Amino acid sequence: MPGPKEYCSRPAIPRFQPSEGVMNKATATATLGLAVAATGLAHAGTLEQPGYFLDGSKNPTLLAAIRQGMNPKISFNDHYSTAKVSCGPGCDSYWFVDRQTGGVLEVPESPQASEMVWDVRSRANSDSIAVTYGPRDGVPSNCSTRHFQWVAKAFVALDNPAPVNCPG
Numbered sequence: 001m002p003g004p005k006e007y008c009s010r011p012a013i014p015r016f017q018p019s020e021g022v023m024n025k026a027t028a029t030a031t032l033g034l035a036v037a038a039t040g041l042a043h044a045g046t047l048e049q050p051g052y053f054l055d056g057s058k059n060p061t062l063l064a065a066i067r068q069g070m071n072p073k074i075s076f077n078d079h080y081s082t083a084k085v086s087c088g089p090g091c092d093s094y095w096f097v098d099r100q101t102g103g104v105l106e107v108p109e110s111p112q113a114s115e116m117v118w119d120v121r122s123r124a125n126s127d128s129i130a131v132t133y134g135p136r137d138g139v140p141s142n143c144s145t146r147h148f149q150w151v152a153k154a155f156v157a158l159d160n161p162a163p164v165n166c167p168g
Contacts, residue, residue: 047074048097048098049067049097050067050070050095050102050104051102051103051104052103054098055105063104065086066085066104067083069083069084070082070095070097071083074099074124075124076123077127079099080098081096081097082096082097082122083096083097083104090138093106093107093117094117094120107129107131108155110133114136115133115134116133116134117131117133118134118166118167118168119131119132127149127151128147128158129148130145130147131148132144132164132166134166134167145162146158146159146161
Protein backbone atom coordinates (compact mmCIF):
# COMPACT_ATOMS: atom_id res chain seq x y z
CA MET A 1 0.00 0.00 0.00
CA PRO A 2 1.42 3.39 -0.94
CA GLY A 3 2.26 5.77 1.86
CA PRO A 4 1.10 9.39 2.14
CA LYS A 5 4.11 10.61 0.18
CA GLU A 6 3.06 8.66 -2.95
CA TYR A 7 -0.47 10.13 -2.85
CA CYS A 8 0.88 13.67 -2.69
CA SER A 9 3.68 13.37 -5.22
CA ARG A 10 3.54 15.49 -8.34
CA PRO A 11 5.36 14.94 -11.61
CA ALA A 12 8.58 16.87 -12.07
CA ILE A 13 8.09 19.97 -14.19
CA PRO A 14 10.85 20.49 -16.74
CA ARG A 15 12.39 23.92 -16.35
CA PHE A 16 13.63 25.96 -19.29
CA GLN A 17 17.14 27.25 -18.86
CA PRO A 18 18.00 30.50 -20.70
CA SER A 19 21.37 28.95 -21.58
CA GLU A 20 19.47 26.43 -23.79
CA GLY A 21 18.52 29.16 -26.28
CA VAL A 22 15.01 29.75 -27.61
CA MET A 23 12.25 27.46 -26.40
CA ASN A 24 10.59 25.73 -29.36
CA LYS A 25 6.83 25.11 -29.63
CA ALA A 26 7.06 21.41 -28.66
CA THR A 27 9.06 22.16 -25.50
CA ALA A 28 6.77 25.05 -24.57
CA THR A 29 3.65 22.92 -25.06
CA ALA A 30 5.07 20.00 -23.07
CA THR A 31 6.29 22.27 -20.28
CA LEU A 32 3.01 24.17 -20.04
CA GLY A 33 0.97 20.96 -20.18
CA LEU A 34 2.94 19.34 -17.36
CA ALA A 35 2.91 22.53 -15.30
CA VAL A 36 -0.86 22.87 -15.61
CA ALA A 37 -1.45 19.19 -14.84
CA ALA A 38 0.93 19.25 -11.87
CA THR A 39 -0.49 22.40 -10.30
CA GLY A 40 -4.14 21.73 -11.07
CA LEU A 41 -4.54 25.15 -12.69
CA ALA A 42 -6.41 23.82 -15.71
CA HIS A 43 -9.96 25.10 -15.32
CA ALA A 44 -11.86 25.31 -18.58
CA GLY A 45 -14.86 26.95 -16.96
CA THR A 46 -18.45 26.34 -17.90
CA LEU A 47 -19.92 27.86 -21.01
CA GLU A 48 -23.46 29.04 -20.32
CA GLN A 49 -26.34 27.81 -22.44
CA PRO A 50 -28.94 30.20 -23.89
CA GLY A 51 -31.17 31.17 -20.98
CA TYR A 52 -32.83 34.51 -21.67
CA PHE A 53 -33.18 37.23 -24.29
CA LEU A 54 -31.25 40.44 -23.65
CA ASP A 55 -34.20 42.50 -24.90
CA GLY A 56 -36.40 41.01 -22.15
CA SER A 57 -38.72 39.10 -24.49
CA LYS A 58 -39.98 35.64 -23.49
CA ASN A 59 -40.03 32.74 -25.95
CA PRO A 60 -39.08 29.34 -24.44
CA THR A 61 -39.66 27.54 -27.76
CA LEU A 62 -37.21 29.83 -29.56
CA LEU A 63 -34.65 29.49 -26.75
CA ALA A 64 -34.80 25.70 -27.16
CA ALA A 65 -34.29 26.05 -30.93
CA ILE A 66 -31.33 28.40 -30.34
CA ARG A 67 -29.78 25.81 -28.00
CA GLN A 68 -30.08 23.20 -30.75
CA GLY A 69 -28.73 25.49 -33.50
CA MET A 70 -25.86 26.97 -31.47
CA ASN A 71 -22.25 26.50 -32.48
CA PRO A 72 -20.55 24.94 -29.43
CA LYS A 73 -17.40 27.02 -30.01
CA ILE A 74 -16.80 30.68 -29.26
CA SER A 75 -17.17 32.48 -32.57
CA PHE A 76 -17.49 36.19 -31.72
CA ASN A 77 -16.00 38.78 -29.36
CA ASP A 78 -14.15 36.25 -27.14
CA HIS A 79 -17.26 34.88 -25.41
CA TYR A 80 -20.18 34.61 -27.84
CA SER A 81 -21.33 31.65 -29.92
CA THR A 82 -23.45 31.97 -33.03
CA ALA A 83 -26.74 30.16 -33.49
CA LYS A 84 -28.77 29.59 -36.64
CA VAL A 85 -32.44 28.68 -36.34
CA SER A 86 -34.67 27.64 -39.22
CA CYS A 87 -37.90 29.62 -39.42
CA GLY A 88 -39.29 27.79 -42.46
CA PRO A 89 -38.27 26.85 -45.99
CA GLY A 90 -35.54 29.23 -47.16
CA CYS A 91 -35.68 31.18 -43.91
CA ASP A 92 -33.20 31.26 -41.03
CA SER A 93 -32.74 33.55 -38.06
CA TYR A 94 -29.31 34.26 -36.60
CA TRP A 95 -28.43 34.83 -32.95
CA PHE A 96 -25.47 35.38 -30.64
CA VAL A 97 -25.29 33.68 -27.25
CA ASP A 98 -23.21 35.24 -24.48
CA ARG A 99 -21.48 32.13 -23.09
CA GLN A 100 -20.63 33.95 -19.84
CA THR A 101 -24.21 34.91 -18.95
CA GLY A 102 -26.54 32.90 -21.21
CA GLY A 103 -27.98 36.10 -22.70
CA VAL A 104 -29.22 35.90 -26.30
CA LEU A 105 -29.34 38.68 -28.88
CA GLU A 106 -30.50 38.73 -32.47
CA VAL A 107 -28.22 39.64 -35.35
CA PRO A 108 -29.19 43.09 -36.71
CA GLU A 109 -32.06 42.87 -39.17
CA SER A 110 -32.16 44.75 -42.44
CA PRO A 111 -34.00 48.08 -42.36
CA GLN A 112 -35.65 46.97 -45.64
CA ALA A 113 -38.84 44.96 -45.01
CA SER A 114 -38.21 43.02 -48.23
CA GLU A 115 -34.84 41.68 -46.96
CA MET A 116 -33.75 39.10 -44.41
CA VAL A 117 -30.39 37.94 -43.03
CA TRP A 118 -28.77 35.45 -45.40
CA ASP A 119 -25.38 35.05 -43.71
CA VAL A 120 -23.32 36.24 -40.74
CA ARG A 121 -19.52 36.28 -40.59
CA SER A 122 -17.69 36.71 -37.30
CA ARG A 123 -14.39 35.84 -35.66
CA ALA A 124 -13.81 34.63 -32.13
CA ASN A 125 -11.35 37.42 -31.35
CA SER A 126 -13.20 40.31 -32.99
CA ASP A 127 -16.02 42.61 -31.92
CA SER A 128 -17.11 43.18 -35.55
CA ILE A 129 -19.45 41.17 -37.76
CA ALA A 130 -20.44 41.20 -41.42
CA VAL A 131 -24.11 40.56 -42.13
CA THR A 132 -25.33 39.69 -45.62
CA TYR A 133 -28.93 40.55 -46.43
CA GLY A 134 -30.96 39.20 -49.32
CA PRO A 135 -34.52 39.05 -50.64
CA ARG A 136 -37.14 37.38 -48.43
CA ASP A 137 -38.34 35.34 -51.41
CA GLY A 138 -35.04 33.41 -51.37
CA VAL A 139 -34.14 34.25 -54.96
CA PRO A 140 -30.37 34.94 -54.95
CA SER A 141 -30.29 38.45 -56.38
CA ASN A 142 -29.53 41.91 -55.02
CA CYS A 143 -27.74 40.92 -51.80
CA SER A 144 -25.82 43.42 -49.67
CA THR A 145 -23.39 43.26 -46.76
CA ARG A 146 -23.17 45.59 -43.82
CA HIS A 147 -20.56 45.64 -41.04
CA PHE A 148 -21.38 46.16 -37.37
CA GLN A 149 -19.36 46.55 -34.19
CA TRP A 150 -20.47 45.42 -30.73
CA VAL A 151 -20.28 48.50 -28.49
CA ALA A 152 -21.71 48.72 -24.97
CA LYS A 153 -24.32 45.96 -25.43
CA ALA A 154 -25.50 47.06 -28.88
CA PHE A 155 -24.50 46.61 -32.52
CA VAL A 156 -23.42 49.85 -34.19
CA ALA A 157 -23.41 50.03 -38.00
CA LEU A 158 -19.95 50.83 -39.36
CA ASP A 159 -21.01 51.39 -42.95
CA ASN A 160 -23.94 51.48 -45.36
CA PRO A 161 -25.05 48.28 -47.10
CA ALA A 162 -22.83 47.45 -50.08
CA PRO A 163 -23.84 45.17 -52.97
CA VAL A 164 -22.31 41.66 -52.93
CA ASN A 165 -22.88 38.31 -54.59
CA CYS A 166 -25.51 36.33 -52.72
CA PRO A 167 -24.14 33.42 -50.67
CA GLY A 168 -24.89 29.88 -51.66
